[in-house]
Amino acid sequence: MKYIIIVPDGAADEPQASLDGKTPLQAANTPACDFLASQGIVGAAWNVPEQLGAGSDVANMSLLGYDPLENFSGRAPLEAAATDIQLGPNDWAVRCNLVTLSDEEKLADKKMKSFSAGHITTEEATALLKTLQEELGDERFEFHPSVAYRNLLILRFTEGETLNLEATTPPHDIIGESVAQYLPSGESKEFFCGIMERSEAILREHPVNLARVAAGKEPATHVWLWSQGKMPQLAPFAELHDGVSGAMITAVDLLRGLAKLIGWSLIEVPGATAYLDTDYTAKGEYAKKALDDYDLVFVHVEAPDEAAHEGSAEEKVRAIERIDEEIILPIYEHCAENFELWRMLVIPDHETLIRTKTHAHGLVPWLIAGYGVPSDTSFNFSEATAKESDHQFPAGHQLMEFFLKGIDVVEGND
Numbered sequence: 001m002k003y004i005i006i007v008p009d010g011a012a013d014e015p016q017a018s019l020d021g022k023t024p025l026q027a028a029n030t031p032a033c034d035f036l037a038s039q040g041i042v043g044a045a046w047n048v049p050e051q052l053g054a055g056s057d058v059a060n061m062s063l064l065g066y067d068p069l070e071n072f073s074g075r076a077p078l079e080a081a082a083t084d085i086q087l088g089p090n091d092w093a094v095r096c097n098l099v100t101l102s103d104e105e106k107l108a109d110k111k112m113k114s115f116s117a118g119h120i121t122t123e124e125a126t127a128l129l130k131t132l133q134e135e136l137g138d139e140r141f142e143f144h145p146s147v148a149y150r151n152l153l154i155l156r157f158t159e160g161e162t163l164n165l166e167a168t169t170p171p172h173d174i175i176g177e178s179v180a181q182y183l184p185s186g187e188s189k190e191f192f193c194g195i196m197e198r199s200e201a202i203l204r205e206h207p208v209n210l211a212r213v214a215a216g217k218e219p220a221t222h223v224w225l226w227s228q229g230k231m232p233q234l235a236p237f238a239e240l241h242d243g244v245s246g247a248m249i250t251a252v253d254l255l256r257g258l259a260k261l262i263g264w265s266l267i268e269v270p271g272a273t274a275y276l277d278t279d280y281t282a283k284g285e286y287a288k289k290a291l292d293d294y295d296l297v298f299v300h301v302e303a304p305d306e307a308a309h310e311g312s313a314e315e316k317v318r319a320i321e322r323i324d325e326e327i328i329l330p331i332y333e334h335c336a337e338n339f340e341l342w343r344m345l346v347i348p349d350h351e352t353l354i355r356t357k358t359h360a361h362g363l364v365p366w367l368i369a370g371y372g373v374p375s376d377t378s379f380n381f382s383e384a385t386a387k388e389s390d391h392q393f394p395a396g397h398q399l400m401e402f403f404l405k406g407i408d409v410v411e412g413n414d
Contacts, residue, residue, distance in 0.1 A: 001371065002342040003244070003296040003404065004287065004331055007063065008323045009056060009252075010305030010352030012364040012383055016313045024304070024313060024354075025365070026382045028320040032329035033346060033367065033381040040369030042378035043391030045399050047364060048350055054359040055170065056305070057227070057254050059349035064258060064298075065241075065400030066234055074229020075254055079152055082256035085144060087231040090157040095227040098125055098149045098220035099171050101179065107197050107222075108180040115171035115309070116149040118218030119275065124208045125151060128220055135202045136195065146253050147274060153195070153225060163188045168226035172309055173358045184225065192225045199223040236263040241404055247290045249283055250274075250300035265294065274302040276315055280326035287327070288334040299327060308352035316354065335370070343370035345403045346381065363387060368403055 011025055019027040047062040048054045049069055057075035058068045076093035087093060100114035101107075117125075122145070129145040137143050142154040155163070164187035174182050184192040199222050203209055209219035237246055248259035249267045251274035256266055269286045271279030283299055290297045301323050307315035328346060335342040347366035350359050365386030367378070378385050393399045 001295065002291050002335060002339045004291070004335065004342070004344045005063070005296065005298045005403075006323070006328055006331070006344070006346045007060070007298070007300045008304050008320055008346070008348050009300060009302045010308050010350060010359065011316070011320055011323075011348040012351040012362070013308065013316070013353055014351075014355060016354060018313045019317070023383050024316040024320055026380075026384070027313075028317045028324070030320065030324040030381060032324045032332060034379065036328070036332065036344065036346070036369040037367045037378045037381045037385070039375055040367055040373040040378075041376045041389070041391055042365060042367045042381060042385050043389040043393065044363040044383075044386035045347065045366055045393040045396040046362070047396035048359075048361050049395075050361055053170070054350055054361045055227075056252070056349050056359075059396070060255055060258060060300070062396035063347065063349055063400070064237070064262060065397055066262075067395070067397045071232050071234060073232045075227035076152055077229045077231045078257035078261070079146060079150070079253040080144075080154065080257065081231065081260050082253040083144065083146060083152075084260075085152070085154060087154070088156070089230075090159055090161060092155040092157065092163055092228050092230060094153040094155065094225050096129075096143065096151045096153040097171050097224040097226070098128060098151065099222055099224045100218040101221050103221075107193065107200075108183065109178070111176060111178050112171055112174045113176075114218045115175060115224075117220035118212070120149050120212070120220055122146075122148050124212070125149060125220070127208050128203060128206060131206060132199060132202060132223065136198060147251070149220075150253060151223075153223075163228055165189065165192070165228060168192070168228065170226055170358075171224045175309075175357050196222055196225060232261065234258075234261045238263060241400075244295045244404065246296040246298060247294040248298050248300070249287055249290070250298075250302075251278060252300060252302055255298075255300050259298075264298075267297075275306050276303050276319060278303055280322045281330075284327040284330045287331055291334070291339070299331075301327065304348070305352045308354050309357050311354055311357050313354050341371045343368065343373065343403065345399075347399075363392075366399065372406060 101110040166186035169182040246264040251272035303319035
């Protein structure tokens with residue numbers, strides 16, 4: 001059996017006035033998804049428990065079949081795993097975004113202008129992180145560049161040392177807002193805030209930022225620290241699912257990290273950017289090739305999420321349409337032609353609301369089509385259709401077993 005999972009990140013949303021009262025999924029022209037829905041079943045899943053933040057880290061852990069209430073320890077350690085950063089039992093990984101804050105003098109008076117420093121490039125970010133390491137880092141505090149604005153701070157602690165934080169906040173949740181009430185809280189808050197404050201002076205006159213300003217782009221004014229945690233221990237996927245081998249296609253480090261932690265291979269795709277300009281066609285082509293070597297191929301596409309963070313219904317619809325045309329359709333046609341036994345799951349990981357420009361808790365739609373999947377009464381893939389379905393998963397991590405083993409494997413799924 002060949003299994004394909006396609007995740008249009010953050011595609012689920014609310015009805016939009018600009019789309020004549022439709023959600024982006026409803027407004028988008030998605031003939032491939034609608035055909036698969038008519039041939040299979042549509043349902044809904046709640047991938048992010050209310051107790052945890054509504055993010056791709058928690059949601060994709062659920063999608064992979066791991067209960068985040070038992071296994072989630074933070075986004076940053078997943079990204080550390082992606083780049084093979086080794087964490088000792090006392091070490092912590094911290095997400096270290098490059099952001100653009102407004103120019104008030106005190107940190108608490110500033111506003112979040114851009115959670116991505118105007119979508120700074122990986123090359124630019126790497127140069128900035130190198131300087132931060134030279135100025136602020138040492139053998140215990142390591143700044144690690146990653147992809148674009150998404151970077152890491154690794155804290156090497158000795159036995160007995162730890163972080164005591166009550167809360168940190170994703171910068172993409174507070175676009176345009178004052179940062180005062182969202183700064184780290186808890187006993188270690190001064191440590192975190194101190195690093196964030198000291199980064200301003202180092203970054204202000206950096207050649208990378210001077211060049212960005214001269215070009216009319218947002219500079220990276222600060223680092224923003226959040227989603228700290230220690231490395232989780234996840235059981236290998238193949239041990240949990242009768243030897244099923246897996247491969248991950250993504251441009252996002254937290255997905256790469258999850259894949260490595262569960263024993264999957266990574267398929268690197270040229271032109272995959274984790275943004276609106278990603279190469280959709282290449283992702284589809286590489287997924288088709290990967291099916292020759294792996295039982296399950298997981299294709300993650302960040303673009304709908306990024307469009308929603310920018311508040312653009314038009315770009316979100318366009319991203320969904322391109323996923324349908326350039327990824328879902330060719331993979332379906334390839335499977336139908338080459339494999340007698342195949343099954344496909346299409347599901348957003350979470351809602352990303354254009355209205356708030358951030359993630360939200362809630363049910364997301366899914367469709368499953370292929371071998372052994374009976375056709376229900378669904379004729380399109382949308383939030384409204386999913387909510388009317390008998391197939392509801394309040395605990396989203398149970399959907400993987402349902403997808404792999406059959407319609408009635410998971411008791412109490414209705």
